[in-house]
Amino acid sequence: MNKISKKITIVDVASEAQVSFGTVSRVINNDIHVKPETRERVLQTMERLNYVVNRQAQKLAGGRSNVIGLLVPDLGTGYIGEIIRGIDSELTLSDYDLMLYTTHRTASKEAGYVFSLAQDMVDGILLVLPRNPVDYTGTLAKKKFPFVLIDHQGTGENCPAVGASNWQGAFNATDYLIQLGHKRIGFITGSLDLGAAIDRLEGYKTALRTHHIHIDPVLIFEGTFEQPDGYTGTAQFLDLKSPPTAIFASNDCMAMGVIDAVRDHGMKIPDDISVIGFDDIPQASLVRPALTTVQQPLEQMGRMAAQMLFEILKNPDSKPDRIQLPTQLMIRDSTAKLKGSSG
Amino acid sequence: MNKISKKITIVDVASEAQVSFGTVSRVINNDIHVKPETRERVLQTMERLNYVVNRQAQKLAGGRSNVIGLLVPDLGTGYIGEIIRGIDSELTLSDYDLMLYTTHRTASKEAGYVFSLAQDMVDGILLVLPRNPVDYTGTLAKKKFPFVLIDHQGTGENCPAVGASNWQGAFNATDYLIQLGHKRIGFITGSLDLGAAIDRLEGYKTALRTHHIHIDPVLIFEGTFEQPDGYTGTAQFLDLKSPPTAIFASNDCMAMGVIDAVRDHGMKIPDDISVIGFDDIPQASLVRPALTTVQQPLEQMGRMAAQMLFEILKNPDSKPDRIQLPTQLMIRDSTAKLKGSSG
DNA sequence: GTGAAAGCGCTAACAG
DNA sequence: CTGTTAGCGCTTTCAC
Numbered sequence: 001m002n003k004i005s006k007k008i009t010i011v012d013v014a015s016e017a018q019v020s021f022g023t024v025s026r027v028i029n030n031d032i033h034v035k036p037e038t039r040e041r042v043l044q045t046m047e048r049l050n051y052v053v054n055r056q057a058q059k060l061a062g063g064r065s066n067v068i069g070l071l072v073p074d075l076g077t078g079y080i081g082e083i084i085r086g087i088d089s090e091l092t093l094s095d096y097d098l099m100l101y102t103t104h105r106t107a108s109k110e111a112g113y114v115f116s117l118a119q120d121m122v123d124g125i126l127l128v129l130p131r132n133p134v135d136y137t138g139t140l141a142k143k144k145f146p147f148v149l150i151d152h153q154g155t156g157e158n159c160p161a162v163g164a165s166n167w168q169g170a171f172n173a174t175d176y177l178i179q180l181g182h183k184r185i186g187f188i189t190g191s192l193d194l195g196a197a198i199d200r201l202e203g204y205k206t207a208l209r210t211h212h213i214h215i216d217p218v219l220i221f222e223g224t225f226e227q228p229d230g231y232t233g234t235a236q237f238l239d240l241k242s243p244p245t246a247i248f249a250s251n252d253c254m255a256m257g258v259i260d261a262v263r264d265h266g267m268k269i270p271d272d273i274s275v276i277g278f279d280d281i282p283q284a285s286l287v288r289p290a291l292t293t294v295q296q297p298l299e300q301m302g303r304m305a306a307q308m309l310f311e312i313l314k315n316p317d318s319k320p321d322r323i324q325l326p327t328q329l330m331i332r333d334s335t336a337k338l339k340g341s342s343g
Numbered sequence: 344m345n346k347i348s349k350k351i352t353i354v355d356v357a358s359e360a361q362v363s364f365g366t367v368s369r370v371i372n373n374d375i376h377v378k379p380e381t382r383e384r385v386l387q388t389m390e391r392l393n394y395v396v397n398r399q400a401q402k403l404a405g406g407r408s409n410v411i412g413l414l415v416p417d418l419g420t421g422y423i424g425e426i427i428r429g430i431d432s433e434l435t436l437s438d439y440d441l442m443l444y445t446t447h448r449t450a451s452k453e454a455g456y457v458f459s460l461a462q463d464m465v466d467g468i469l470l471v472l473p474r475n476p477v478d479y480t481g482t483l484a485k486k487k488f489p490f491v492l493i494d495h496q497g498t499g500e501n502c503p504a505v506g507a508s509n510w511q512g513a514f515n516a517t518d519y520l521i522q523l524g525h526k527r528i529g530f531i532t533g534s535l536d537l538g539a540a541i542d543r544l545e546g547y548k549t550a551l552r553t554h555h556i557h558i559d560p561v562l563i564f565e566g567t568f569e570q571p572d573g574y575t576g577t578a579q580f581l582d583l584k585s586p587p588t589a590i591f592a593s594n595d596c597m598a599m600g601v602i603d604a605v606r607d608h609g610m611k612i613p614d615d616i617s618v619i620g621f622d623d624i625p626q627a628s629l630v631r632p633a634l635t636t637v638q639q640p641l642e643q644m645g646r647m648a649a650q651m652l653f654e655i656l657k658n659p660d661s662k663p664d665r666i667q668l669p670t671q672l673m674i675r676d677s678t679a680k681l682k683g684s685s686g
Numbered sequence: 687g688t689g690a691a692a693g694c695g696c697t698a699a700c701a702g
Numbered sequence: 703c704t705g706t707t708a709g710c711g712c713t714t715t716c717a718c
Binding site: 362363364365366376377378381400402403404405463 | 687688689690693695696
């Protein structure tokens with residue numbers, strides 16, 4: 001098998017194959033200028049010697065490293081996991097390796113990591129849920145350093161990104177609740193420094209407006225996408241003199257918090273109150289009652305982003321593409337027609 | 344090529360600080376042979392110039408890369424995610440970076456990746472749920488290449504590893520079921536090429552023997568740790584003339600399959616049948632009924648493994664440590680006293 | 687203490 | 703088509 005003992009280098013392969021090591025390098029890089037016969041011979045001795053290129057050296061010498069960097073906020077929720085799976089499945093088809101970084105939701109680390117990676121570790125960067133992309137997208141773009149933003153939905157900047165139609169998803173979910181007869185719908189926002197969170201809030205508001213329903217500020221609780229926010233917000237809603245009959249949480253994690261709070265208040269879902277989430281993380285279909293939610297094509301987003309990055313890597317001058325994937329309302333058991341409603 | 348800015352190197356720092364670049368290198372490596380005054384000056388210009396070492400070059404020149412490799416079977420279940428979180432939290436405290444590889448459960452890729460990584464990418468390797476460690480542990484150990492096995496529980500080899508007490512956990516769970524009055528307990532195994540799976544099966548058998556309960560081969564279904572196995576196995580059990588009154592799945596994923604199958608057979612959990620899992624993945628407490636399961640300290644395992652690796656990295660001659668973390672039975676709502684039992 | 691020089695394994699001109 | 707020659711940025715002797 002493959003031993004890590006005597007590192008065999010292109011020089012070894014070269015002497016063994018009776019060519020100069022420059023030729024071996026050409027073979028490695030699929031350079032056209034190699035006689036097929038020679039190439040074959042080199043390829044075979046590489047095989048025989050169990051040769052593996054040293055990527056450090058490759059990168060150092062000015063080539064690619066065949067490593068792409070992935071920056072994620074954290075690993076806590078299944079949310080990120082799904083995206084990574086998508087990326088991973090694309091990566092497997094290529095021969096790029098993955099370098100994973102966690103910012104632990106520390107926005108300030110973001111730019112630092114990005115530049116450090118860009119400087120000399122990787123060939124391209126994938127950024128999930130970037131916090132302050134403005135801090136570096138400009139520089140990166142100017143230097144033509146390949147990168148793709150995932151689930152950003154930023155305001156303005158024109159850089160490669162893939163996201164989901166947050167606005168439409170939130171609109172549809174709210175609309176659905178209204179169809180069920182609900183008029184007082186509590187909304188728990190995500191971190192409003194993220195475009196996705198804002199879009200969801202706007203989708204909610206627009207649906208309300210469309211149906212001429214008053215937007216009651218008291219029914220909007222500002223959260224941060226974390227489970228406890230769902231609990232807190234719900235507790236607050238339920239103490240209102242006129243509590244909502246449905247609650248729409250900006251992501252599934254917070255929806256779990258909502259469910260707990262409702263339960264703790266001795267109420268039943270969906271009989272007493274309807275709950276809807278966003279994302280459709282794996283747990284969503286597992287909880288009881290199964291959560292009605294807006295499905296984000298997480299894995300597909302990861303996949304698309306990786307594909308886009310590869311495309312940019314291959315063709316550095318391709319124009320920045322902003323892809324928007326459709327969301328889909330997954331109707332399950334946490335929502336029901338409002339009691340006494342004619343809807 | 345991809346420059347983020349004019350890459351500043353030790354040479355730049357050197358000329359700026361009025362020393363030779365060799366001295367700068369010494370400062371970087373905390374070499375004692377540098378006059379404190381000089382060191383300080385170099386440090387300051389490094390700061391001022393925003394210098395960052397190039398790890399590729401460092402590693403190439405024979406130093407460390409400050410990158411550790413992580414090999415996981417896949418990213419599908421929360422199981423791996425929890426372990427990664429633990430690793431990540433330790434990594435954050437150090438200044439190592441993480442390189443993530445997925446074998447997609449392809450045992451044959453394992454050794455290949457390991458050697459490729461060891462050859463020149465990383466300073467150490469963390470292996471989660473290794474499949475055929477024997478293929479490379481010997482070589483790695485002989486070359487003194489740092490690595491730690493996670494959740495391996497292998498048979499025989501004496502290399503650094505952290506695992507959980509699978510045997511004890513399975514024994515306790517089975518024992519608990521017996522205490523509840525169950526005598527016919529179906530068992531769904533994991534991939535029996537994994538030590539952990541074997542240990543769980545043995546724990547189950549021993550508990551049965553301890554209580555002088557016949558081990559009925561027909562109540563043991565061989566699975567592979569994947570959800571569908573739970574479904575299939577259960578369907579098979581339920582068709583028996585004398586079906587089990589409780590089912591113990593070797594992991595939570597399969598337990599989810601069990602739950603689905605039971606439900607599809609029109610039976611209720613835990614009234615008609617008790618179900619118990621293993622791992623305590625995040626979903627376990629979220630499904631309804633909440634799953635009784637054996638908790639593995641996944642995050643802690645990741646954390647410990649990372650710590651062990653760092654220890655080995657720091658002190659290459661430390662003797663291999665095999666750590667066994669305790670499992671804990673989490674009693675929830677999927678298990679109940681056998682009807683008509685005096686238990 | 688500190689400088690100088692020799693690589694690490696590879697890519698990228700530049701000659702033939 | 704293929705060999706040769708510079709480096710890439712850094713660690714490590716080996717001198718002084």
